[in-house]
Amino acid sequence: MRMNATWGKVAMIFMFGLLSGANAQPQTSATLNLMPWPANVQQGSGALKIDQSFAIAFTGYTEPRLDRAGQRFVDRLHRQTGLLLANKGGDAAKATLVVHTDKASKEVQELGEDESYTLEVTSQGAKLNAANPLGALRGLQTFLQLVDVSPNGFAAPAVSIKDQPRFAWRGLMIDSSRHFTPLDVLKRNLDGMEAVKLNVFHWHISDNQGFRAESKKFPKLHGSGSAGLFYTQDEIRDVIAYARDRGMRVVPEFDMPGHSTSWLVGYPEIASGPGPFNIDQDWGVMDPAIDPTNEKTYKFLDEFIGEMTKLFPDHYFHIGGDEVNGKAWDSNTKIQEFKKAHNFKTNEELQAYFSGRVQKLVNKHGKATIGWDEIFVPGAPKDIVIHSWRGPKALAEAAKQGYQGILSNGYYIDLMWSAARHYAVDPLSGDAASLSPDEQKRVLGGEATMWSEYVNWENIDSRIWPRTAAIAERFWSPQNVTDVNSMYTRMENVSEKLEWIGLTHKSYYRKMLQRIAGPATPEEFAALKTLVDVLEPVKDYTREQTATYQANSATPLNRVVDVASPDSDVARHFDNAATAFVSGACKDAATSAQLRAWLLKWQANDAALQSLAQKSSLVKEVAPNSQDLSAVAGIGLAALDAISQGTKLSDDAKAQAAAIIADAGKGKAQLLLVPTSTIQKLVDAASNGGACAGKN
Amino acid sequence: MRMNATWGKVAMIFMFGLLSGANAQPQTSATLNLMPWPANVQQGSGALKIDQSFAIAFTGYTEPRLDRAGQRFVDRLHRQTGLLLANKGGDAAKATLVVHTDKASKEVQELGEDESYTLEVTSQGAKLNAANPLGALRGLQTFLQLVDVSPNGFAAPAVSIKDQPRFAWRGLMIDSSRHFTPLDVLKRNLDGMEAVKLNVFHWHISDNQGFRAESKKFPKLHGSGSAGLFYTQDEIRDVIAYARDRGMRVVPEFDMPGHSTSWLVGYPEIASGPGPFNIDQDWGVMDPAIDPTNEKTYKFLDEFIGEMTKLFPDHYFHIGGDEVNGKAWDSNTKIQEFKKAHNFKTNEELQAYFSGRVQKLVNKHGKATIGWDEIFVPGAPKDIVIHSWRGPKALAEAAKQGYQGILSNGYYIDLMWSAARHYAVDPLSGDAASLSPDEQKRVLGGEATMWSEYVNWENIDSRIWPRTAAIAERFWSPQNVTDVNSMYTRMENVSEKLEWIGLTHKSYYRKMLQRIAGPATPEEFAALKTLVDVLEPVKDYTREQTATYQANSATPLNRVVDVASPDSDVARHFDNAATAFVSGACKDAATSAQLRAWLLKWQANDAALQSLAQKSSLVKEVAPNSQDLSAVAGIGLAALDAISQGTKLSDDAKAQAAAIIADAGKGKAQLLLVPTSTIQKLVDAASNGGACAGKN
Secondary structure, three states: OOOOHHHHHHHHHHHHHHHHHOOOOOOOOOOOOOOOOOOEEEEEEEEEEOOOOOOEEEEEOOOHHHHHHHHHHHHHHHHHHOOOOOOOOOOOOOOOEEEEEOOOOOOOOOOOOOOOEEEEEEOOEEEEEEOOHHHHHHHHHHHHHHOEEEEOEEEEEEEEEEEOOOOOEEEEEEEOOOOOOOHHHHHHHHHHHHHOOOOEEEEEEEEOOEEOEOOOOOOHHHHHHOOOOOEOHHHHHHHHHHHHHOOOEEEEEEOOOOOOHHHHHHOHHHEOOOOOOOOOOEOOOOOOOEOOOOHHHHHHHHHHHHHHHHHOOOOEEEOOOOOOOOHHHHOOHHHHHHHHHOOOOOHHHHHHHHHHHHHHHHHHOOOEEEEEHHHOOOOOOOOOEEEEOOOHHHHHHHHHOOOEEEEOOOOEHHHOOOHHHHHOOOOOOHHHHHOOHHHHHOEEEEEEEEOOOOOOOOOHHHHHOOHHHHHHHHHHOOOOOOOHHHHHHHHHHHHHHHHOOOOOOOHHHHHHHHHHHOOOOHHHHHHHHHHHOOEEEOOOOHHHHOOOOOOEOOOOOOOHHHHOOOOOHHHHHHHHHHHHHHHOOOOOHHHHHHHHHHHHHHHHHHHHHHHHHOOOHHHHOOHHHHHHHHHHHHHHHHHHHHHHHOOOOOHHHHHHHHHHHHHHOOOEOOEEEOHHHHHHHHHHHHHOHHHHHHOO | OOOOHHHHHHHHHHHHHHHHHOOOOOOOOOOOOOOOOOOEEEEEEEEEEOOOOOOEEEEEOOOHHHHHHHHHHHHHHHHHHOOOOOOOOOOOOOOOEEEEEOOOOOOOOOOOOOOOEEEEEEOOEEEEEEOOHHHHHHHHHHHHHHOEEEOOEEEEEEEEEEEOOOOOEEEEEEEOOOOOOOHHHHHHHHHHHHHOOOOEEEEEEEEOOEEOEOOOOOOHHHHHHOOOOOEOHHHHHHHHHHHHHOOOEEEEEEOOOOOOHHHHHHOHHHEOOOOOOOOOOEOOOOOOOEOOOOHHHHHHHHHHHHHHHHHOOOOEEEOOOOOOOOHHHHOOHHHHHHHHHOOOOOHHHHHHHHHHHHHHHHHHOOOEEEEEHHHOOOOOOOOOEEEEOOOHHHHHHHHHOOOEEEEOOOOEHHHOOOHHHHHOOOOOOHHHHHOOHHHHHOEEEEEEEEOOOOOOOOOHHHHHOOHHHHHHHHHHOOOOOOOHHHHHHHHHHHHHHHHOOOOOOOHHHHHHHHHHHOOOOHHHHHHHHHHHOOEEEOOOOHHHHOOOOOOEOOOOOOOHHHHOOOOOHHHHHHHHHHHHHHHOOOOOHHHHHHHHHHHHHHHHHHHHHHHHHOOOHHHHOOHHHHHHHHHHHHHHHHHHHHHHHOOOOOHHHHHHHHHHHHHHOOOEOOEEEOHHHHHHHHHHHHHOHHHHHHOO
């Protein structure tokens, strides 16, 4: 489900509370580029050289999945190093890396299966031991993260790791309805999930804007509800097999009774209102809903759930359940009569009735229900899982009543938060922190959610990665792993490695900028990149709220807001430097020079950008952002001058700066100029000259 | 065939001659980013807006290939613009672009088929007319190149184009033997070829290092000769269909009697020397050769050619024929006796006998032979095509005797020449320039050749593109289209567009640098990029000649020499600026400032680079290049200072500069520091102060 604006605000306030309350623990080691950070790490001395003689061998329990994992591992290692690896034979006595697996895992991957492993790397070789193939898969990814170029060629540092996840449910949801996700895009993201040890792919496969799964029993679902963009059952089985190979479950979501316009296009007979229906093109919460009072609905759903629970082998079946606005029910007299007859005072009670019946159908077909907060109704069967978009409070409430749940509130990656902000969210924080140990066990983990209004094949990777790696660490690593600087250092390294498996979250950037720049000179292109490097899309639902037109599924995603990173690396590095400078009493000359170089570049950048804006309408949109960057850079330079000369900014200068900074701080073209707040820090240091100089 | 070092030198001297003699004609218009430049262009006023309402319609003759071309066109346009194109229906009255095709082309594409088209673009719409589908395909690519972002969204400028190729044979050869070319890599390069109107994919599919085509008659050819890396016949048919869809012929090359070790692994009975044979791992000219004196050989080749001419429908069958060193023949007494019996004085005569017999076999199976210079022997059938690696002289000689030929000398893209250097080579230059008009018609065109010793899936695109676009222009455009600056401007634009079809010649760069950089800080990574941006791999066969170890098929291609561009954009822009500055009497202050900014950046770059060199062995290799860059930048700055102060460099300073520049000019780590020669220009201007200031 997509948080609406009200909930977004509540969540935001809540998150800021969390952020400031977060208790950052130092990492045991900052030199290993591992993410998620393992439960236990001990660094040794020396390193294992990786060269062409590298070979991997599997001992103990084996299966074709492990063979394929070995092949994939060698291919990854080749891509990552450029080395042509002999990998001859599978002789454990001669292998560089020996993987020992004790026994098989379950035929259909289950919630809570053992994923632990140990990994010993010495200069002589490496040993990976796991109880079952899942642990082996996790350990192989850890090994790949250890390998990097060194002063002596490629190597993995000596290390002893004993690792297991904190939470059993570590997911990524992808919404394939609002924008269809091509199969190759899905698969490369599953590869990314494997790399950071996520284990649930939650496939949001139907919504108002498209029914993307082929149904053989009800062919008008995808036939009339997808405009031809759907996954065949063979393709779905292929994705499931692909996920299983990577130690991941696939949980499908068929959202009902709301978010269901696409169902009703082909099957208006189960709708609450009169048809005909068309696939929704627009974004937002829609009125159409399935009729919960019609026995035809349950007959339909019985057959449909029967078909889909056979297609998707996972034990859990996600029925959505979110955001029913009730309008279709209110305007249907038959439904009103039904409510009266059943003594339902509210639409929530009517939905509870619906949820209860659907949960029984899911159980009848041998599965358990998962759904958004709304399915948590009195008398719900104890085997359901509450998927909380509302927050930890709702999750804690459920846990107290004996229900299991997972958290997505705080992990909505479509909201363009920084990795740090997501990283500060813990499934066992807030109300959940005071749960008893037994109650806490019911909090199974969480899921990052990629709602797809503003992502397509081209930029989706950049909205999922690398931030989801930080969220994956939150789900896997011990609760006290919270150092944000360490997280960013490791995330930047992992981000580079993720491109070797085919993700495009970094390489998309230059290409999309080039389209925006069009016939630019090299200098003009550089100016555009310099500007966009420090812009971020506006956060939460501000994009909708500030839109000058109604965005929909036909809106091109080719603007600067579609390419700018949600978490600017350059702005973060600038802020880190400025923060260190100011807190170091503004004394460090090297940092001062570095800050000055940034500011001079930004100040001078506007000329070439404005020239390009005359040629490209897509650049013209960000011309005001560029003027702002130039202006605030000028303020930053004046502040630096004042600091270096030991003078204090005048009140006039301060007031003028404050006005410019306030204006630049506003979102323009749905983009935020991130360095603005950092420049305010320099102004504060300069104007509060006493404080900055006072530390001398 | 691969030019050996002697020939390389001859070619180089020849080319420099050509370069200086080239007669640069001004372009009629520099504002259209078209490549190859059309035969006739007239710019109109206004532009055709491209938005979501865009639709394409086909009239006249139609076929499924045109439908697919339309679909591919719409997909390309979407990728290039980010617009979701409705493209509803095929109603010519409402379409934005109407493509009219008169009649079908040949069922199997033939040499010399009509590829002409006309394209009229006005603010109201566009019309593309072609005699057959080949012309329509060419015109669609022209239209795609016209579309770019403008002050008013995406648009194509109003233009009237009447276009046809200068040469009928415009090819790219890819060597899939030395490094296997994965199918997806091949296909994206075929897409690139289509984009620049090439029409022959010459597939060098067997050589000493691998026999890559499945043979059902002789399964040990690929079975024993490819280490498992071969194309099945289905895959080959798929590639041929893919090429036909794009208006391209596929000419296979089975190189014989030399370059054939991989054949002999499975079939030693047709070898000139005793077996057993192993697939060659090393690069270079090898001794093994097919036995031209054994009737078994011709029986084998009859059956083999029969099979392969059925698989490859093109009329031409390439039999290689190059670089037989004769050692296997000299050491076989039976072959010596055969030579005596036939009164063959030389091995060349023996090879001529072999060529003649193979040419007859090719004719017997309904095809004509193409082969390298060596197949041009007295009495050769008149239907053969001479593929000249030796140069225009050989080509002219053949044309005089009534033989057709194509040129590859000068288009060896593995030799790391700049685009300008390839661009200056004309198939009808040198001895060919003085041919009679009828003789000139026998020069059919040329081929760029991608020999694959130093390319794999990762960097091959960057060695083919964008330079091959300049060669494609040489083959397509009128002979007087020779302006190098215009070529580079247009090539840089086309290069960006080529990435939208999946080529990775630009995006590979950051990724390979990242692997080399390993655990770099952002500043260190930037320093590495700044350095590599101005390095080029050494030219011609210097890489082999300066190697400290014997490179072979197991050598990793992960060094800076494997990533550095063959034609540095930054160094070219720097040189253009410096050349303009010096020729403008060193007066332009803005250019002076620009040059100073470059030089300051380079001078300061070494510190971060050396720091990174301590962490990465792959960076350490280029640490001397970085010191050189810093040193020559210092010299450049001193020269600029002297110029701006109106002083003259002392003889001592000049001598010192000369020594440093001479040292920096040497290849190090098999890389050239390109700005060195430009900095010499600044030194000349400064020391010859009179000349530079004299223009004031």
